[in-house]
Structure formats: C-alpha cells, structure tokens
Amino acid sequence: MPDIKLITENLVDELIPGIERASGIYxxxxxxxxxxxQILSPYLKAAAERGADxxxxxxxxxxxxxxxxxxxxxxxxxRIEARLWHSRGASFHPKAYLMDYDHGAGLLIVGSSNLSRSAFRLGVEWNLAMNAEAEPYTFQVALDxxxxxxxDECTVTLHQETILLYEKEYLIQRQKSPVLVRTITEIEESELMLPHKETEANDHGEIQPIAHIVEPRPAQKQALDALDKTVEEQxxxxxxxxxxxxxxxYLAAFFAQRYRRVLFVAHREEILHQAQRSFQTVMPERNVGLYNGIEKDVSADNVxxxxYTLGMKNHREQFAPDAFDxxxxxxxHHAAAKTYQSILNYFRPLFLLGITATPDRMDGKDVFALCGGNVAFQLHFLEAIKRQWLCPFRYYGVYDETDYTAISWIGSRYDEEELLAAQLRDEMAETIFNAWKQHKQTRTIAFCSSIRQANFLTSYFIQQGIPCLSLHSRTTEMSRSEAINKLTRGxxxxxxxxxLFNEGVDIPAVDTLxxxxxxxxxxxxxQQIGRGLRLHMGKAYCTIIDLIGNYRNADIKLNLFAMDSAEAEKGKQPKIIPEVPIGCELHIDLNVINLLEELSRKKQPRKDKLRTAYFNLKHELGRRPTYLELHLQGREPSREYWQEFRSYANFLSWAEELDVKETExxxxxxxxxxxxxxxVMSKSYKMTVLLYMLERSAAEWLRPISPLEVAPFFHHYYIEKEFRKRIDFSDAESTKLWxxxxxxxxxxxxxxxMTKWSGSSKGLITxxxxxxxxxxEVLPEDMAMLHAWTKEICMYRLHTHFERRGNTEFR
Known part of the structure; x- marks a missing residue:
C-alpha cells in the first residue's frame, strides 16, 4: 500500500491482513x-496462539x-489483555488500530471507525492508514x-466482575436516558508525560544539573548496609x-555499582531522565541509555x-531474559501492575529492588506486593525530620464547609463536575486566599483537583495582586522550567x-504547600507533602495549609503525621490530634476537630472494612484471591482477618463467598x-513438616510420615536459603546440623x-x-479442596514468618 492511504469503506479488509502479520496488536x-x-475474533485468536502481544x-x-x-x-x-476506560462523563472518542510488525515496520490506522460491524463494513467512515516505515517517529509516539x-488510572482490567459492574450502570443509564445527549466542554488532564531535560533549581533559581555526589548520605548509607545484609541472606x-x-x-545507583548490568523501570519519563542523571553521577564510567517510546537503546550498561514501552512483548524480547543482573x-501506578508482572516474569535478574516513598495499602497494589513483602529498609518522613534530614513542618487544618457527602463517589474519586460546582465559587476562593495569606511564607505550591480549579484560583489570586501561575499539561504561556525559576527567585x-509535582521534580526552596x-x-x-520538606538554606520549616472537609480519608489523614502510630498498629484508637516530632506543629480549626471526631464515630466497622477490601481485590484480580495474595495485595493488613475470624476460610464463609459444597x-x-x-510458631518447623506432606499430592498428603522420611526435605529447606537458616536454623542445636x-x-x-504440635493440637494431630x-477422617470427595485450602494457609504462614522487615518504623 502507499505510505498514506484514505479508507472510506470496508476497513476490515485492511485490518485482517495487518492482524495476521503483526507481532503486536493494539x-x-x-x-x-x-x-x-465477532468479525475480528477468529483473527485475534489466531494471533494470540502464535504469541502476538x-x-x-x-x-x-x-x-x-x-x-x-x-x-x-x-x-x-x-492471553489478550483488555481494559475499560471509565470516562466519568468526559469525552473518550478515539478510534485507532496499531499493528507492529517488528524491525521498524508497522501500520497505524486512525479515523472514525469504532469496533462494530457497521463501522467495518456498512457505514460511511473515513480512516487514514499510514506505514510505520514512512513515519517511524509518529508510529512510535502512537505506540507510546x-x-x-x-x-491510565481511569482504566480497569476487563473480566467478568468488572463487566458485571459496567452492565449494572449501563442498564441504569439506558433507563434514565433513552436518547443519550451530552455536551462535553473540556477534557481534564492531570499530569504531563512528556520527557524534559531540566534538573533542580539552584539558590538563584537557575536550572542546573544535580551536583555530583560521590559518597552516600547517612540515610542512603543505612539503606545500603541493610541491602547488603539482605543480599547476603539470599x-x-x-x-x-x-x-x-x-x-x-541515588540509593539505587549506589547499590547498582555491584552489578554488571542494570535495568531501571519507571512509569514517568521525568523519573527516567532523573534516574539516568543520578546513575551517571555515581558511575560515570558506564554508558547509559533510554528505552522508551522515542529511544531504543538495547546495549547500554544501565538501561x-x-x-509502557517495555510492557509490550516485542520490546521486552529485544533483551535476553538474563540480560540484567x-x-x-x-x-x-495500580493499573500498570499486570505489566510489571509480565516484565518480571520474563526477566531473570539476580536481584529485584523496589523503591518507594509511600507503600500505602489504602491505595491498592504497590511495591510491597511486587517485592514479596520483603522490606530491606524503611524510613518514614517523620523519622527523617527527627534526624534533621528533612525540615520540620507547621500544619494548619482549615475548615472546608463543603458537604462532600452530596458529591457522587465514582471508583476512586469524586465526580468531577459535581466537585467543580462546589469548588468554583468566589466564597470558596476567598476562604482559600484568606487562609493562605494568614499562614503562608514565600514560595507556594498549591495542589488542585483539576485544571479548571487551578485556572479559577489563579485568576482569583491575580485579582488580589498575587503573582502566580496555573501550571499543568495545557499551560502554554510559560514552560515548566521557567515557572520553577520564577518561583525559586521569588x-x-x-x-x-x-x-504535576507529585514525583520527579524537586524545588527545595518551596516553603509553603x-x-x-x-x-x-x-x-x-x-508524596505532595514531601515536595516541601527538602532542606534548603534559609528555610526553617515548611508551612502546610490544608482544607479539611467531610471527604473520604479525612478522619485518617492526620495519622500520617503521628509519632505514636504503634498504638494504632496494636488496635488502639488513634488520637484525633496526633503527637508530632519536636519542632513540628499542628494547628487545627475547632470546626475541623469536631468534624474529625464525628467522622471517627461513624467509621465503618472492622468486619465491613475487611469485606470491602476483599471484594476490591477480588474485582481487581477477577477471581477469589488466595490468602497470600490477600496479604500482599489487599488494602487491609491480613492479620486483621485472623484477629476477626480466626481463619481465612471462616471469613469467606461469613462474606458468603463459599458455595454450597465449599460451605459443607x-x-x-x-x-x-x-x-x-x-x-503458635516461634519457628517455622511445623509448617515445614506440613509443607512436605502437602507437596506429595492432593491424594497422598494425609498419609502419616516418620521423622526419618521428612528429614532430607526439612534440612534442605533451611540450608538452601541463607535467610531461612539465619532466622530458624542458627541456634545452638540446629547449627550442629548444618x-x-x-x-x-x-x-x-x-x-x-512433631511432638510439640501433637501436644497442642487438641487431638487433631498425633x-x-x-x-x-x-x-x-476426610471424605474422598473433599480431599482436593481441603488440600488446596490447607496449602494456602501453609504458604501464607511460611511467607509471613520469613518476610523481611526493615529496621525502622514501617508506615
């Protein structure tokens, strides 16, 4: 076909040959x-069977x-991955078909045709088809x-659970609006994904490369020591x-020095560029390269x-599975977790390191699950403030009279239009301005819900004579680096x-949030709190001005500042106004205190909270999670299920998740x-014996065993991994058995x-x-299911027993 071709009929005649040839179909x-x-199904099925992504x-x-x-x-x-975009009323109107043929070849079709028989065969449609060889840059940008x-966070994985949820809303909307007419005025965007070259701003507001750091700082040194020990323990x-x-x-760069070849994976371009500069500073002798939508360096020492690029099968396979140490x-982000798993299932590194500032289970999956729950080192920002590695804060909780209970909650956020109706009012702008004027210092970053709110407040502040800017993905009057310069200079x-400033860009001079x-x-x-806590000459503290209303999470957000979080870990009710580190201050409006007390009284009962967390994870996975998955990926600590129900199966029974046979x-x-x-497990020995029994098969696991039979498995289990040997096989008796x-x-x-478990089991074991x-006795028809349930518990208990915890408070 020509380099560019107009298709006005029978689009499917162009699509099918492309699908039959492509290694990647998007x-x-x-x-x-x-x-x-139904038209594309047999061709997509055949493509999946031959290994196409x-x-x-x-x-x-x-x-x-x-x-x-x-x-x-x-x-x-x-093997086909499908996702659904939740538009939340905003226009979502793309029609694009990308066929990646490898080696720079491919086909991009963009136009008017949706995925329907009418669009493919019968309707009046206009589409442009373009060869990737003719426009390789455009094709790569399209893929990216x-x-x-x-x-995107607006998407969810399609499976039976999410389809059922969509269908319920689909039927409701059909009843409400037989004729669907809706005017969309603007598509809001929350983050800029384009790569950029700027680094930190210096004291004069000039954008300069990050200074060379040849030695780890104290926090990095502690983390490196902990990582060394983790590696030693295998x-x-x-x-x-x-x-x-x-x-x-920088910590990752220092740690990477001991490995021959390194892959650094991130979800934002600015983080990749920042990491590349950091690694170059620490290891100037090594070459570095990007692998993203634009650049494809496959030979660099540090990639x-x-x-989003490496998540595509043909790009992963540009590297050998053992290419990186x-x-x-x-x-x-939550949505990308499946793609991270596809990468980690493909590659076989010697070590996998996850780095994060905020492994918060309230927000779903995180690196905690990715790294098997093993925490080498942890240092919360409050501990860093105590050690004077970050600056202290003065927090002002300002009352927001908006009634958020009247605003619809959709998925993971408030309905945008309803929220805007409450926010874009002069009275609200006046409240915000007065609070800011009363407590502010010199340089402020204000975090907004939407572009329209940012524009509205910018306009209001300018009317009050305040030099300010609404900075987002659509800002054209000033570049991001110029805005950072102006803010830094004052x-x-x-x-x-x-x-925009959640990750990747640091402005140490900012003293007000x-x-x-x-x-x-x-x-x-x-993450946003962290934007203001960097040490900077002349900055004594960071001012945090926070409007608090009766929105979700309002009653628990102040716990992020609490030094006594251990009480909450033990099940005790945390204080409404927590204790903060010396040098920090909390100033909370009386109306806010009353509101938080009321929200705390109305808090969801623990059983219902656990049930909600379970079903959230079930909907994410599209199936019932295993006990270990609940522990690693669930939004509530797994131990709370045991505290409340004494077994995972008992919880499932209470939640009406068991069918008739399972209940019996x-x-x-x-x-x-x-x-x-x-x-009770002071050591893992009981579960190791049980694991041996379970490993023999569902039919054989109940057969009695002798100590002599289990001895080889038992010994190998503890000797093969240094961390098991250190934790459970290093006392005076077991050391003799190495x-x-x-x-x-x-x-x-x-x-x-064997003897101890027999004595404590109340006759269940002899x-x-x-x-x-x-x-x-176990009925033959129950054997397989009881074996599976027992193994779930066994694997969960072994994992949590050996799970590594860092040496400081985990938040």
Whole structure:
C-alpha cells in the first residue's frame, strides 16, 4: 500500500491482513459492539496462539459499548489483555488500530471507525492508514501514547466482575436516558508525560544539573548496609521505603555499582531522565541509555525503560531474559501492575529492588506486593525530620464547609463536575486566599483537583495582586522550567498545579504547600507533602495549609503525621490530634476537630472494612484471591482477618463467598483449618513438616510420615536459603546440623515440630509409634479442596514468618 492511504469503506479488509502479520496488536476504540468483536475474533485468536502481544482498550463513554460485546471480547483468548476506560462523563472518542510488525515496520490506522460491524463494513467512515516505515517517529509516539492510555488510572482490567459492574450502570443509564445527549466542554488532564531535560533549581533559581555526589548520605548509607545484609541472606527481591527528599534514586545507583548490568523501570519519563542523571553521577564510567517510546537503546550498561514501552512483548524480547543482573522498579501506578508482572516474569535478574516513598495499602497494589513483602529498609518522613534530614513542618487544618457527602463517589474519586460546582465559587476562593495569606511564607505550591480549579484560583489570586501561575499539561504561556525559576527567585509567589509535582521534580526552596482538593489518595497526599520538606538554606520549616472537609480519608489523614502510630498498629484508637516530632506543629480549626471526631464515630466497622477490601481485590484480580495474595495485595493488613475470624476460610464463609459444597467442607473441617492458621510458631518447623506432606499430592498428603522420611526435605529447606537458616536454623542445636546427619535431623524433627504440635493440637494431630498423623477422617470427595485450602494457609504462614522487615518504623 502507499505510505498514506484514505479508507472510506470496508476497513476490515485492511485490518485482517495487518492482524495476521503483526507481532503486536493494539486497538483503542470508544465503542465496542458484539458484531464488531465477532468479525475480528477468529483473527485475534489466531494471533494470540502464535504469541502476538494483543492489547485492546475500549470506553464506557455515553454507555454505548455493549456488555455482551465486552464478554465476547474477553472470551476470545485469555492471553489478550483488555481494559475499560471509565470516562466519568468526559469525552473518550478515539478510534485507532496499531499493528507492529517488528524491525521498524508497522501500520497505524486512525479515523472514525469504532469496533462494530457497521463501522467495518456498512457505514460511511473515513480512516487514514499510514506505514510505520514512512513515519517511524509518529508510529512510535502512537505506540507510546497508546500504552499511556491503556494503563491510565481511569482504566480497569476487563473480566467478568468488572463487566458485571459496567452492565449494572449501563442498564441504569439506558433507563434514565433513552436518547443519550451530552455536551462535553473540556477534557481534564492531570499530569504531563512528556520527557524534559531540566534538573533542580539552584539558590538563584537557575536550572542546573544535580551536583555530583560521590559518597552516600547517612540515610542512603543505612539503606545500603541493610541491602547488603539482605543480599547476603539470599533474598532475591526486596524493597526500600524512604521518604521523598532522602535520595531513593541515588540509593539505587549506589547499590547498582555491584552489578554488571542494570535495568531501571519507571512509569514517568521525568523519573527516567532523573534516574539516568543520578546513575551517571555515581558511575560515570558506564554508558547509559533510554528505552522508551522515542529511544531504543538495547546495549547500554544501565538501561532506563518506560513501563509502557517495555510492557509490550516485542520490546521486552529485544533483551535476553538474563540480560540484567539487577532490576530496579520505581513506585508504579495500580493499573500498570499486570505489566510489571509480565516484565518480571520474563526477566531473570539476580536481584529485584523496589523503591518507594509511600507503600500505602489504602491505595491498592504497590511495591510491597511486587517485592514479596520483603522490606530491606524503611524510613518514614517523620523519622527523617527527627534526624534533621528533612525540615520540620507547621500544619494548619482549615475548615472546608463543603458537604462532600452530596458529591457522587465514582471508583476512586469524586465526580468531577459535581466537585467543580462546589469548588468554583468566589466564597470558596476567598476562604482559600484568606487562609493562605494568614499562614503562608514565600514560595507556594498549591495542589488542585483539576485544571479548571487551578485556572479559577489563579485568576482569583491575580485579582488580589498575587503573582502566580496555573501550571499543568495545557499551560502554554510559560514552560515548566521557567515557572520553577520564577518561583525559586521569588518573582512568583504561587504555582497552582494538578498533580504535576507529585514525583520527579524537586524545588527545595518551596516553603509553603496549599491543599485545595479533597484527599482521595493517601499515597499522593504523602508524596505532595514531601515536595516541601527538602532542606534548603534559609528555610526553617515548611508551612502546610490544608482544607479539611467531610471527604473520604479525612478522619485518617492526620495519622500520617503521628509519632505514636504503634498504638494504632496494636488496635488502639488513634488520637484525633496526633503527637508530632519536636519542632513540628499542628494547628487545627475547632470546626475541623469536631468534624474529625464525628467522622471517627461513624467509621465503618472492622468486619465491613475487611469485606470491602476483599471484594476490591477480588474485582481487581477477577477471581477469589488466595490468602497470600490477600496479604500482599489487599488494602487491609491480613492479620486483621485472623484477629476477626480466626481463619481465612471462616471469613469467606461469613462474606458468603463459599458455595454450597465449599460451605459443607468448611464446616466439616473448620477445627483443622483454624488449627493450621492459629498454631503458635516461634519457628517455622511445623509448617515445614506440613509443607512436605502437602507437596506429595492432593491424594497422598494425609498419609502419616516418620521423622526419618521428612528429614532430607526439612534440612534442605533451611540450608538452601541463607535467610531461612539465619532466622530458624542458627541456634545452638540446629547449627550442629548444618552438615547433614539424617538421624540427628530426624531427632530434631521428632522432638520439635512433631511432638510439640501433637501436644497442642487438641487431638487433631498425633505423634505415636514414630509416625506423625493428622488424626481426622476426610471424605474422598473433599480431599482436593481441603488440600488446596490447607496449602494456602501453609504458604501464607511460611511467607509471613520469613518476610523481611526493615529496621525502622514501617508506615
């Protein structure tokens, strides 16, 4: 075909040959009809079977997409990844078909055709098709933009659970509006994804490269020591939790010095550029390269890759699975978790390091799950303030009289139009301005909910004679670096922004933070707090001005500043006004205190909270989570399920998640399941013996065992991993057994786990005549399910027993 071709009919005749040839198939369309899916289904199925990477993004805009069309789509092949864009009333109207043929070849079709039979065959449609060879830059940009949209926070994975939720809303909307007419005036964007070259601003406001750092700072030195110990103990993955401003990226660079080749993965271009500069500073002798939508360096010693590019199968496979000795993962967004897993399932590094400032389970998946829960080192911003590594703060909680209960909550945020109606009022702007004027210092970043709110408040402040700027992805009158210059020099007082400074850009001179948005995400709130805590000459403290109303998370957000969080960990009710580090201050309006007390009284009961967290994870996974998945990925601590229900199976029964057969099995063997979950474990020996039994198969696991039979497995389990040996096999008795002696190991097994568990199990287990026996009958038809449930608990308990925790407070 020519380099560019206009297609006005029978688009499918162009699509099918492209699908048959492509190694990567990426479709983004606003509407999906069952008829269109049926046309492409056999060709997509064949492509999936030959290993093509297939991703399809569709939208719920105007609720035109058919639920049956979505079901047809997800049933084509489990290897096809499909997501749904929640438009929340804003226009979502793309129609794009990208076919990646490898080696610079490909096809991009953009135009008017949605995924429907009419658009493919019958309707009046105009589409332009372009060869990638003719416009390689445009094609790569299109691929990159697709991946950004595909994993946007507005999207959810399509599976039976999410389709059912969509269908309910689809039917409601159809009843409300037989004729769907809606005017969309503006598409709000919350973050700028373009790469940029600026670095930190110096004392004079000039943008300069980050100064060379040849030695780790104190916090980095402590973290490196902890990582060294983690590696020595033969953990192959771990995370470091360090507050914003303590140099996580430099820490990763220092740690990477001991590895031959490194892959650094992040979700934002500015983070990749910043990391590249940091690694060059620490290791100037090594070459570095980017692997993103624009650049494709496959040979560099240190490669800095965009998750959205490396998430595509053909790009991953540009590297051998063992190409990297170390992979560093920067904190990533919830939606991209599946793609991170695809990367980590492909690569086989010697070590995986996750770095984050805010592993907050209130916001879903995080690097905690990615790194198997192993925490090498953790340092919260409050501890860093105590050590004078970050500056102290003065927090002012200002009462916001907005009634947020009257604003619809959609997914993970408030309805944008309803929220704007409450925010874009002169009375609200006056309240914000007066609070800012009363408490502000010299340089302010104000965090807004939307571009329209940022523009509105900028206009109001300018009317009051305050030099300020609304800075976001659509700002044209001034570049970001120029705005940072002006703020740093003091010629501008306020920058109103929309999540632009959450990560990647540091302005140490900022001494005032203004929050004029409800706190929907505790992770983002913590990141934004970190923007003002960097040490800077002449800055004695950071002022935080925060409007607090009856929005979600309002009653718990102040706990982020609490030094006595250990009380909350023990189940005690945290204080409304927490104690903060010396040098910090909390000033809370009386109306705010009354509001927080009221919200605390109305707090959701713990059982209901656990149930909500469980179903959130179930909807994310599209199936019932295992006990270990609940621990690693759930939004509430897994130990709370045990505290409340004494077993995971008992919780599932209470939550009505068990079918009739499962309920019968649970009731028959409830005492056994609770015993496995509740038996005291100062060491892991009991679960290791049980694991040996379970490993023999679902049919054989109940057969009695002797200490001599289990001895080789038992010994190997503790000797093969240094961390297991250190934690459970290093006392005076077990140290003597490091060199395997079958009889001595068997004696230990008999004395410790077998005899002790037999004595404490209330008859469920016996150890008599040299045999360890589970002393209860299991019906043949129950065997497989009870085996699976028992193994879930066993793996959970072993994992949590050996899970590594850092040496400072984990928040």
């Amino acid at each position: 479709i983004m369309t606003s509407f999906v009809m069952k008829s269109g899916v 297939i991703k399809i993004l569709c939208g719920d805009y105007l609720f035109i997409t058919q639920p049956d069309g979505l079901r047809e789509l997800v049933n084509i092949d489990t 933009k697709f991946m950004n949209n595909f994993y 953990y192959d993955k771990a995370m470091v939790v360090m507050a914003t401003g303590l140099g996580k990226t 800095f890759a965009s998750i 170390l992979i560093v993962v920067d904190e990533f 010629s501008m007082e306020v920058i109103f922004t929309v999540d 203004l929050f004029v948005r409800p706190t929907e995400s505790l992770t983002i709130f913590t 099995i649970f009731l028959r063997y409830e005492h056994w399941l609770k015993e496995v979950e509740s038996t 060199n395997y002696d079958e009889n001595k190991v068997a004696k230990l097994v008999a004395t410790m786990p 150890f008599e005549n040299g045999f360890f026996t589970l002393n209860f």
